[in-house]
Amino acid sequence: MITLIGILVGLLIFVLFSPARIRRGEASQRLAEMYSLDTARTLSEMKPESLEYKLLAAGLRLQPFTFKLLTVAAGIAVGVITWPMLPGLPALILAIIAAYLPYAWLDDRVKSRGREIDRLLPVAVGRITAGLLAGGSVPEVLQKTGESINMESPNPLTPELMLTAAELRSKERQQALRSLAARSPSTSLSNLAYLLDGYSEAGGGRYAEVLMQISQRVQQILVSRNRAVAKAGDALLSARIIPVVLLIVFIFLTRDPLIRGSLLAFPVQAVIAIGIGLMVIGYLLIRSIVAEAV
Amino acid sequence: MTLTYLIGIATAALLLTLWVELVPSLPAGRAARFLRESDQPAAPELPGWRKWLSKLDSSTARWAPVSILHRAKADLYFAQLVGKWEGWDEVQFTSLRIALCLGAFIFGLLVYDNMIPAVLAALLGWQVPVVLLGGVARRVRRRFQSQLPEFIQLVAAQMAAGVSLEEALRRTSQTESLAAKWMRHVLQMSQGRVVFTQLQKEAQASYLPDLIGLAVQLEFVRLGTAQQELMGQMAGRIAAEYAAGAEQRAERVGAELVIPMVIFYFLPFIAVILVLIGWPILATL
Secondary structure, three states, X not given: OHHHHHHHHHHHHHHHHOOHHHHOOHHHHHOOOOOOHHHHHHHHHOOOOOHHHHHXXXXXXXXXXXXXXXXXXXXXXXXXXXXXXXXXXXXXXXXXXXXXXXXXXXXXXXXXXXXXXXXXXXXXXXXXXXXXXXXXXXXXHHHHHHHHHHHHOOOOHHHHHHHHHHHHHHOOHHHHHHHHHHHOOOHHHHHHHHHHHHHHHOOHHHHHHHHHHHHHHHHHHHHHHHXXXXXXXXXXXXXXXXXXXXXXXXXXXXXXHHHHHXXXXXXXXXXXXXXXXHHHHHHHHHHHHHHOOO | OHHXXXXXXXXXXXXXXXXXXXXXXXXXXXXXXXXXHOOOOOOOOOOXXXXXXXXXXXXXXXXXXXHHHHHXXXXXHHHHHOOOOOOOOHHHHHHHHHHHHHHHHHHHHHXXXXXXXXXXXXXXXXXXXXXXXXXXXXXXXXXXXXXXXXXXXHHHHXXXXXXXXXHHHHHHOOOOOHHHHHHHHHHHHHOOOOHHHHHHHHHHHXXXXXXXXXXXXXXXXXXXXXXXXXXXXXXXXHHHHHHHHHHHHHHHHHHHXXXXXXXXXXXXXXXXXXXXXXXXXXXXX
């Protein structure tokens, strides 16, 4: 317990009093909100596989070094806490899982940026098409659509649209739209960029009728996909509840002194550790099945 | 007993090798026909352990059931689309399964000196590569199927702007989706010739009904007179079919989760409970 308190106090001191250049990255100093134009611009300049990108895309104002330190601390803390209840191998396995989980959570947050864009895209496509049919220019319509969606709540789609609108005013049309397609965390948004590029190339207004038809079909695809993803997500609930129920049964069983004593035997520890590992792998597998279901 | 089994395995392996090496003519089985008809390029030099594994290839090619080879080929097709299992073909993959199955069986015999654990280990060895490949292939296939309708909308949009079907496919292949990546591969493989022959060939190689249907329909569009209109209708139909199918796929997810839940949740839990309860009893004996 003393070790745990020591680790936590050490972390607190580090977070509060360490130099600003370590504690806060350059990007996070400039960005006030996760879903801002600056975030979208900064993200477009980073490598998507880097930890710095993932932290920024997930809205965490942490330096990669700090994040790594926190994951190690989380692993040690979980190991220390679980040791009295599940000594030996199970505690070590739980510590490793605790150190890994923040990375899995971070990856999920980055992917959720794409999912959030997909969720909002049917509305955005409708508004963009309506704006273009009314004779608006592409940058103007993107700007207004972005602003209108942002009025409802901050979201990752608005900065992408705003940044593209700004780039369309300062760069070549194709370059700006291709840039949106390349940096987009959503394939559907990337497709929309190519659609708008085709619209502009075909001469704008004359092509509006076709754009409307195509957009309606894209909207239909996106709406049905979003509905199906939401439905598939319900299945994940049981994958979360079942391990909790199993854990409660396990805790109840370990109240027996004989069973409690057997926790110290290595074969028992090995079986528990393998069981925990399999359950974590199972949860990740189930989550991936649900995410890729539709 | 173990020695008898090991001698049996070694004798069978020797007989198989002699048969493959000394009997020159190919049998008229479906697997052999399938392999003769396949247009695999000349096999490159395999490194290290793959070279050893390739010694099983000729036997595998002769006797492996065609359905197993088909399934492996289809899965490898999609896994290789995202850069996984590069350099493997269906025969080498099946050889890997056989090698792992035999290895696990022999290991089981040596360790347990009992047929049942050895057979269980062999089954595990046979299935592990399929699980690894199948997981990747399933994910890629689903992503592909999910992105294909939008890709078709983009092709239709290009054609509506007055571009030919082939040029529309070429332009749309520059987008970021998996379907676009597949189209880039098709264009690359067609090497400047008419793209539609290659399109059908690749669609057939994927064994994906959606893709085979798409290739056939695109051929109809190409042969038709009102190409833009036909493409528009086709895009509309594909969007409607996708919308109808998405709901059904979501409903199937619950059923798909039953087996992973049993394997990864309930079986480990039962094992933990049995060990927790059984260990004090064993300790007192």
